Amino acid sequence: MRVAISSTGTELSAEVSPMFGRCPYFILADTETLEARAIPNPAISASGGAGVQSSQMIVRQGVEAVIGVNVGPNALQVFMAAGIPVYQAEEGTVQQAIEALQAGQLAALGAPTVDKDFGKPGGASARGLGRGMGMGGGRGSGA
Amino acid sequence: MVTQIVVASGKGGTGKTLVATALARVASARAATVLIDADVEAPNAAIFIRPTFGHARNVETLHPVVDAERCTHCGRCAEVCAFNAIASLPDRTLVFPEMCHGCGSCTLNCPAGAIHEEPHPIGRIEWGRAGALECAQGELQVGEAMATPIIGALHRHAVEAGWHARPFMIIDSPPGTACPVIETLRPADVALLITEPTPFGLHDLRLAVNLARDVLKKPVGVILNKDDGLDPAVDRYCQEEALPILMRLPYRREIAEAYSSGRPLLEALPEYRGAFEDLLERAAAMADGQERGAA
Amino acid sequence: MKQIVILSGKGGTGKTTVAAALAHLFSQEGRVVLADADVDAPNLEIILRPEPGEPQAFIGGELARIDAERCTGCNRCAEVCRFDAVNVADGRYSVEPLSCEGCGACATQCPAGAIEMVDRRSGYWYRSETRFGPFIHARLEPGEANSGKLVSQVRAASLETAAETRADWILVDGSPGIGCPVIAAITGMDLALLVAEPTLSGWHDLERAIAVARHFGTPCAVCINKADINAGMTARIEAQCRVSGIPVLARLPYDETAVSAMRALRAVTEMPATPLTAAIEALYPSLKSSIEQPKRKGTAA
Numbered sequence: 001m002r003v004a005i006s007s008t009g010t011e012l013s014a015e016v017s018p019m020f021g022r023c024p025y026f027i028l029a030d031t032e033t034l035e036a037r038a039i040p041n042p043a044i045s046a047s048g049g050a051g052v053q054s055s056q057m058i059v060r061q062g063v064e065a066v067i068g069v070n071v072g073p074n075a076l077q078v079f080m081a082a083g084i085p086v087y088q089a090e091e092g093t094v095q096q097a098i099e100a101l102q103a104g105q106l107a108a109l110g111a112p113t114v115d116k117d118f119g120k121p122g123g124a125s126a127r128g129l130g131r132g133m134g135m136g137g138g139r140g141s142g143a
Numbered sequence: 144m145v146t147q148i149v150v151a152s153g154k155g156g157t158g159k160t161l162v163a164t165a166l167a168r169v170a171s172a173r174a175a176t177v178l179i180d181a182d183v184e185a186p187n188a189a190i191f192i193r194p195t196f197g198h199a200r201n202v203e204t205l206h207p208v209v210d211a212e213r214c215t216h217c218g219r220c221a222e223v224c225a226f227n228a229i230a231s232l233p234d235r236t237l238v239f240p241e242m243c244h245g246c247g248s249c250t251l252n253c254p255a256g257a258i259h260e261e262p263h264p265i266g267r268i269e270w271g272r273a274g275a276l277e278c279a280q281g282e283l284q285v286g287e288a289m290a291t292p293i294i295g296a297l298h299r300h301a302v303e304a305g306w307h308a309r310p311f312m313i314i315d316s317p318p319g320t321a322c323p324v325i326e327t328l329r330p331a332d333v334a335l336l337i338t339e340p341t342p343f344g345l346h347d348l349r350l351a352v353n354l355a356r357d358v359l360k361k362p363v364g365v366i367l368n369k370d371d372g373l374d375p376a377v378d379r380y381c382q383e384e385a386l387p388i389l390m391r392l393p394y395r396r397e398i399a400e401a402y403s404s405g406r407p408l409l410e411a412l413p414e415y416r417g418a419f420e421d422l423l424e425r426a427a428a429m430a431d432g433q434e435r436g437a438a
Numbered sequence: 439m440k441q442i443v444i445l446s447g448k449g450g451t452g453k454t455t456v457a458a459a460l461a462h463l464f465s466q467e468g469r470v471v472l473a474d475a476d477v478d479a480p481n482l483e484i485i486l487r488p489e490p491g492e493p494q495a496f497i498g499g500e501l502a503r504i505d506a507e508r509c510t511g512c513n514r515c516a517e518v519c520r521f522d523a524v525n526v527a528d529g530r531y532s533v534e535p536l537s538c539e540g541c542g543a544c545a546t547q548c549p550a551g552a553i554e555m556v557d558r559r560s561g562y563w564y565r566s567e568t569r570f571g572p573f574i575h576a577r578l579e580p581g582e583a584n585s586g587k588l589v590s591q592v593r594a595a596s597l598e599t600a601a602e603t604r605a606d607w608i609l610v611d612g613s614p615g616i617g618c619p620v621i622a623a624i625t626g627m628d629l630a631l632l633v634a635e636p637t638l639s640g641w642h643d644l645e646r647a648i649a650v651a652r653h654f655g656t657p658c659a660v661c662i663n664k665a666d667i668n669a670g671m672t673a674r675i676e677a678q679c680r681v682s683g684i685p686v687l688a689r690l691p692y693d694e695t696a697v698s699a700m701r702a703l704r705a706v707t708e709m710p711a712t713p714l715t716a717a718i719e720a721l722y723p724s725l726k727s728s729i730e731q732p733k734r735k736g737t738a739a
């Protein structure tokens with residue numbers, strides 16, 4: 001399975017980044033083969049909406065799961081709308097996070113199937129995982 | 144033709160509302176006056192003036208709404224949005240209204256015409272009177288981010304309501320030097336900057352002077368509040384910068400007590416009336432020394 | 439690692455005074471990262487007296503620029519601009535920087551391609567060292583907007599620094615108000631400590647600050663500063679907080695030490711003991727224990 005993980009560095013030995021929208025890199029990895037590559041986060045210098053921007057970029061990479069430590073409500077809402085589950089890692093390396101995911105040790109937030117009211121104005125909003133900093137508070141509404 | 148006196152400060156809590164409300168009372172005893180509370184995030188002037196607000200109007204921005212049927216998921220909206228308020232996903236488009244600045248770019252640029260805009264209230268303005276004094280205030284809705292459009296609405300209303308024909312408009316500004324203060328100062332004929340004689344007060348006064356005098360080119364007068372006579376640094380600074388100190392209020396427990404219970408200063412301590420009348424004269428004279436600020 | 443932000447709604451209640459003292463106390467027991475999120479009137483640096491780090495330019499957004507050579511005077515930019523940022527003088531079109539929001543609508547719509555969006559350096563931020571620990575602070579250039587975004591930058595830098603230094607706490611001094619710089623400071627915090635003053639205005643603004651904390655899901659607690667200047671008002675605030683389920687962690691007495699400490703460029707708790715220093719020293723353990731314990735691994739956040 002292809003996953004994206006917020007990272008402080010470019011190697012699997014790098015620490016998972018405590019923040020999501022403005023982390024320096026995302027590691028895209030195959031959980032079976034541990035083939036991985038790092039992509040710089042374009043939202044790192046975003047003056048606003050970093051969660052929205054970085055999450056869209058990840059969705060376009062075609063991953064099947066996302067791992068973060070603190071994932072803000074806006075990024076989370078984008079992933080839920082795209083049907084991609086988000087898992088919370090403990091402090092540690094990217095490699096440890098992938099192994100923990102494989103061992104079923106990481107908690108997921110919500111189900112990847114999207115609630116029927118989700119995305120309608122006034123419908124469910126996403127609270128965010130851990131302590132993300134999203135300014136929107138996950139109140140995106142969709143079409 | 145109106146003289147617009149804006150009462151501002153760099154540091155919060157220095158006494159803007161205390162001074163603005165007393166100044167407005169003194170001005171309205173002399174000539175028709177409007178008091179505007181532009182501190183829309185935390186409006187407090189009404190506590191001291193106790194107006195009856197007979198009229199109110201919502202302030203709205205426009206937010207995009209995407210028509211799922213027409214949306215082709217081309218991603219152009221997300222591309223043009225400078226604020227990351229729209230996310231384009233393979234099978235849906237999400238709008239994040241709190242990030243949205245209401246610029247309309249997504250709507251203008253959607254090749255499928257799939258976006259229209261709907262009004263979204265972010266706060267309101269209200270107006271009325273307290274005796275002879277006409278009053279208005281703005282209030283930002285809790286959870287909304289942008290105060291500036293509400294302050295803009297207050298300025299526009301002042302024109303529509305004919306307040307530019309009154310002799311005096313006294314405007315209580317938010318603290319600080321960021322966009323709400325810039326918007327408040329825009330039409331000012333003179334800026335009265337209130338400070339206290341402490342390191343924080345001086346530090347923030349410099350920033351406020353830089354904004355009001357150097358960037359916005361307003362005549363600036365300083366008011367020194369809570370003066371305990373123990374710190375000459377603000378006086379020194381004002382001398383160096385040739386900034387007139389238009390009024391000094393001493394550090395007095397009675398003033399703090401009146402303020403804390405919402406009692407107007409001139410009601411509790413009428414002996415200060417003269418000082419505020421002088422302040423009004425001097426502020427008006429400074430405003431006259433310069434061409435009127437634009438509405 | 440836990441994050442605390444100090445807010446108030448109303449200005450002048452003593453946020454920075456309390457923040458500096460808590461920075462002192464936290465630093466004595468563990469590793470703390472300090473941050474000043476009041477980016478348009480940053481005062482914590484006066485007490486912290488940082489060894490300044492390299493200034494990092496902050497690009498707050500973009501500014502539209504009209505190329506006079508290519509402009510045909512069609513007026514489309516002025517028609518689409520929602521912010522009255524297009525000036526026309528003698529047929530010459532230009533952008534008013536104080537009004538331009540950097541949305542780029544004009545640039546996308548100009549038929550002559552005469553408008554480009556350029557990076558707008560709105561201010562600087564710094565990662566500095568202080569006697570209490572690393573300190574992230576910033577300054578917005580006068581006349582610039584986007585203070586909320588600079589606050590987000592300060593917060594992101596504080597998180598990075600806390601990860602690097604393995605800090606136990608991040609302590610953030612916030613700004614007055616409830617708008618975007620406050621929202622940017624309050625989201626995702628473990629606790630917002632609201633510094634109240636016992637005045638009618640202070641109570642009015644405290645209610646709004648509490649409402650913002652609730653709106654964004656940040657737990658809050660109150661401490662009442664200068665509590666003895668109006669005992670009746672203090673009692674009212676405490677009663678209301680009780681009804682709303684908000685813990686009041688301390689009543690701090692009015693004390694001239696607060697001002698004399700500031701003038702000495704010290705935290706209140708660095709001065710000789712007074713009732714105020716004692717009250718803040720008592721606030722410190724209450725503050726720590728009011729923050730939730732970390733969840734056990736395997737449970738949902």
